[in-house]
Amino acid sequence: MSTNDEMKARVCEAIDRRAEEIVGFATHILGNPEPGFREQKTSRFVREQFDAMGLPHKDGLALTGVKAWADGGTPGPSVAVIGELDSMIVAGHPHADPETGAAHACGHHCQIAMMLGVAMGLRDSGAMAELAGRVVLFAVPAEELIEVEYRKELRDQGQVEFIGGKSELVRLGEFDDIDMAMMTHTAVAENSSKIRLPGTSNGLVVKHIQYLGRGAHAGGAPHKGINALNAAMLGLQAVHALRETFRAEDTVRVHPIITHGGDAVSAVPADVRMETFVRGRTLEAVKQWDRKVDRALRAGAMAVGARVRITTIPGYLPLANNGDMATIFRHNAASVVGGRHVKPGEHLTGSTDMGDLSHLMPAIHPYAMGATGTGHAADYLIEDYTLAVLNPAKAMAMTVIDLLANGAAGAKEVKAKAKRSLTRNAYLKLMRGFAREEEWAEG
Ligand SMILES: [Zn+2]
Ligand SMILES: [Zn+2]
Known part of the structure; x- marks a missing residue:
């Protein structure tokens, strides 16, 4: 040997x-x-x-x-x-x-x-x-x-x-x-x-976000539409407004992108999609911001009378x-x-x-x-x-x-x-606990 x-x-x-x-x-x-x-x-x-x-x-x-x-x-x-x-x-x-x-x-x-x-x-x-x-x-x-x-x-x-x-x-x-x-x-x-x-390293959850409005002629009849892009932008602004409350030790990161911003420039956008992560140093931080980010995203829909469908997908553990x-x-x-x-x-x-x-x-x-x-x-x-x-x-x-x-x-x-x-079963249970699909509309 x-x-x-x-x-x-x-x-x-x-x-x-x-x-x-x-x-x-x-x-x-x-x-x-x-x-x-x-x-x-x-x-x-x-x-x-x-x-x-x-x-x-x-x-x-x-x-x-x-x-x-x-x-x-x-x-x-x-x-x-x-x-x-x-x-x-x-x-x-x-x-x-x-x-x-x-x-x-x-x-x-x-x-x-x-x-x-x-x-x-x-x-x-x-x-x-x-x-x-x-x-x-x-x-x-x-x-x-x-x-x-x-x-x-x-x-x-x-x-x-x-x-x-x-x-x-x-x-x-x-x-x-x-x-x-x-x-x-x-x-x-x-x-x-x-x-x-x-x-x-940080843990995270993944979100797919879809704002749903109502299409209309963007020049001829914008008043008949509900602008999903405006809803999305207000949702993004609401997320940004949360940033001052992130605690440094939680190393929270939220970084959305718009993956679909509309279909035709002459139509009021009725379907706007975004993706984001919500990351944090601990699972507790991820769980806390997971919910608060959803609340902020709903605010965009509320402001213009749109709907928002948020699919939260389990991501990674710290x-x-x-x-x-x-x-x-x-x-x-x-x-x-x-x-x-x-x-x-x-x-x-x-x-x-x-x-x-x-x-x-x-x-x-x-x-x-x-x-x-x-x-x-x-x-x-x-x-x-x-x-x-x-x-x-x-x-x-x-x-x-x-x-x-x-x-x-x-x-x-x-x-x-x-x-x-964690055992494998406990891990799967924990991960599945993050998964949800929620649609929000006023009233
Ligand atoms: Zn990489
Ligand atoms: Zn890598």
Whole structure:
């Protein structure tokens, strides 16, 4: 038997030997961006790589997810290494799909590459045979909560219940055989950081809002119409009027967009649609603002005599990383990039469905630098693939070794010490508690 350090050295060498190929996975996916639940090409590409490695896999999970597994020499716990398949939609991004506007403006292409890199490193080095348990390589769909109307349709058709990939996979039981999970997200460096440790992030609910007025000739008979766009704008103003009451510690974020503003410039808009998130640091904050935002949105309808239909869809839970896994990851990250380049975690006001997993099992969601620009914007680009792909692949593969070596003693200890806050059923009940569809009209 090798020591952990010997295995880690072999795994890192194996990743370095295939560095060009691993980075090539990322750049291939960068050139073929697809938004959530539509990741057909990306899903096929991942399956091809799993086949090339001889890893058994299941596909079509939550529409496009792919799950492969590599067994250790003896039975034991299973550790998932996750990569997200989906892109954002950012028209004008230099790597945007010209037809759909889809673009990897959140770096998820790097996650798939690092996940495949972990698999290659553990396999090529022969380390896998010396470990206990199983590594699950899980390419998951739809982390970005976008195209809400499209996903609402999938939901109405019964194709999904939850509109985020991991939540839906939990519902389907695809995480039932997994004991702990990790993934690394790309980020833009501050100071000299190369890896940032897991922190916390906001939870959220998603809203689809439809203002319904009455159409009329906008020039000839506007008095016969009810202007749904005016209702929507007043609803937005009412939401803005709430902002002064947000408490700083709740890190509330409400950021609506209008997705349909009218049909013809010569007609009074009768159907105006918006999407928004309501985010907060705690579930209590999310619940509180979820209701207050609805109240503000109703005010717009009330003012002009329109109706408003608000569909609230469960979003993501706040992220709560596992401290013991984070400690193991920190040591390994430090050995890859040097301790002074590893920065502590912080609270981020975005959201991730790793938050959901983190309430079901020990999980970590650290960050690897290498990006420049601004996340979700047209200038978000990966400048350094060693930082964005190879380093986190090594740090995660080494973390797998610490968890699953020596009869998986590390993983067993993490599991024993973890406070499991939610069972799957309790999670589903909590999530379903957010779902509602309400229509408001005066009188
Ligand atoms: Zn994102
Ligand atoms: Zn992301």
